[in-house]
Amino acid sequence: MFSEGDVTAIFLTLRLATTVTLILLVLGAPLAWWLARTNSRLKGPIGAFVALPLVLPPTVLGFYLLLTLGPNGPIGQVTQSLGLGTLAFSYSGLVIGSVLYSLPFVVQPLQNSFEAIGDRPLEVAATLGASPIDRYFSIAIPMAKPGFFTAAVLGFAHTVGEFGVVLMIGGNIPGETRVISVQIYDHVEALAYDEANRLALLMIVFSFLVLLSVYGLRKKSQRQILRFGS
């Protein structure tokens, strides 16, 4: 049904999305936790920075990444001096770009979930002898489960759907940066509408199932949010 090129693109996309989602969950949770609980003046600016990819055209992000990771950019120069070449037009560069681009989709649901917990469960845990880190792992994370689910699903789906950033920084290299969205683009450019259609339909079905899982389970997670008060 799918050509070898298509299959490569599919597996690459899945690999990229999984990696990016895992990175974002591990790094994004502490960030979301800080944003949820801090009273510092930095909260506004950092929150706005996290939300930037929501409004920026992807090509803007891709462009600046290209500059930064490229041979003349600050990070590019570091990687070159380490003998790693440049991250632009590489899978690793794509991972970095995707992490930045999908950041708000993971951090914001986590932040909401953490905020919904409120102060009380954490105060209780403190009186029972739990240190701040203990409270984060034994209370905050379990109670934010709905948020983790939403964050993972949205982060994954959003990464799968990227195009603009991928094109700018990825370079359309088969097996390395040619993900599904780019593959579809290539098919259309080559007037191979049937192939494009097959991949596109696959994307629609996938996206619909993702949204169904998030919206369908939303009622359950709302009930869970109500439980935080008991």
Add this chain to the structure above:
Amino acid sequence: MTADSNTINIAIQHRLNNSRAQTFCLDVNLQLPGKGITAIFGESGSGKTTLLRCLAGLEKMLNGEIHVKGLVWQSGLEIKPVHERRVGYVFQESSLFSHLNVEQNIGYGVKRSPVMLSKPNYEKIIELMGLYSLLERFPEKLSGGERQRVAIARALLIEPDILLMDEPLASLDGRRKQEIMPYLESMHEKLDVPIIYVTHSIDEVARLADHLVVLQEGTVMAEGPLGEVLANTDLPIKLGEDTGVVFEATVAERDDDWNLLRAEFLGGELWVRDGGDSLDQSIRIRVLARDVSLALNAHTDTSIINRLRGRIEKIHEDEDRAMLLVRLVVGEVKLLARVSRRSAHQLAIKIGDEVWAQIKGVAILR
């Protein structure tokens, strides 16, 4: 401030911005007994919860002294963090962890205890709070009263140096309150841990407290053993119909014919309804001011069973302009009587007079 190993010393001056954007200042300097139940009584907004939270360390006080039975929890700027204090805290809304079942909830503190806790103690507290049948359940499947019992057990199981309870019955309806009361009373009887109990219900104070602190707008209005404070006619907090005294007496005799008990105290005795208490048992008695009337002579031709001879110690204006509050000394007990100003005038009673107090209603609290 002496670090006495059997008292709880609290000196706090704390400025707090409450939700109505007013600054509120808590200013207390207390030496509380290191055992029994100390009630902190006051209206909403008087600072009781803030005081408790400062004690626990949940409010960051910039400057203060908190010494609990010789342990320094705060001294000036040196503050021991909450999770290093062995404090048991029961909140108004039980605040159980929704993602853990009852057994895991009560085990949470136990797992994190820096000292080895005793297994018999674990069993004793589960039994005391009646939790055996509830261990597998999750909080959302428990009634309000059950949740509070779990919350109390959870706090007790860490063998805290002090148990803080913030209006634990406030979120319960009448029936649930009655359900939990016996648990609280038996806790008092069977456990050693000092308890600080915040409430705005004078009923709860009367039933549970040994020591009473009255708080108003962040300052201590009165403090001392329960009987003394309640007999204080100068209390700026008006108790209205709840004005009355509480004291302990011992069951001296049972009259099965008439279903009555004779309760003795130093200076007198009272006949009360037989509630099943046995001989020599200590019971707590409450006599409301509105149930006490005064007579110059002893009257036997009345249905009122109880008559005590006492000396008038103080006469005070009552919040009701037609009435006066009279304090009598009867042996080691003080009584408050609410009489009309007119009667007081007609009887020409004054301080130092010996009169008869006729007591229409006596409540046995436990």
